[in-house]
Amino acid sequence: MGKTRIRNHIRKLRFEHNEMTQQDLAERVGVTRQTINAIELGKYSPSLEVAFKIARVFGKPLEEVFSWPEPGEEEPDDPPGG
């Protein structure tokens, strides 16, 4: 399966938040660690509810955690999920 087009900065944000582990984030959001891993790697697009919960954990607006690039648009910041 190809990666989703939704990009995210979860990994970077986790490290900026005292190197929060995937397990910590998963517990705070209410999903499994494997789901956080799949979202980070761009393999799974979370529902709006989970996306908002993740953004709330980091204290950021949704669009600073997730983005939807135009076709052909490069994401210089992070790789998908990075």
Place this chain on the structure above:
Amino acid sequence: MPMSFREKRAWATLIALVFVLILFWLHIPPTRMLAPPPDMWVLHVLLLMIATFVAIQIIVAVVMRIRSPQDAGTPKDEREQLIELKSRAIAWYVFVISSIGGIFVTIHAGANEVGLGFVVLFSFVVAEIVNYSMRIFYYRRGF
């Protein structure tokens, strides 16, 4: 990536299904399944296999709950629910196609009513094997 609790359960169920299916075939070969004699032997074997499957599932569930009680109590999240739905949808098509196709074939092969029942049961088991195989596939892939 380490397996989640539900992926481990899916593996356990898949192995139990295959194990019981092989055990069933060892007792009643497919040729005998088409037109089983009208005795209780076939029914007893069938009930024994179902009981074996249920027993394996209970033992696995208890062992896993003891080993990781926190994971066992965690509700399914949205990704796990979607994986289940996708796998069941595929398994449903497998069940419908294999049971209808199997009935047509076995009628022409001279099956009796019990034999037709076995075809539907066999289709159900195959569909469940597909169901749990797909779950494992999606869990391994991420989604």
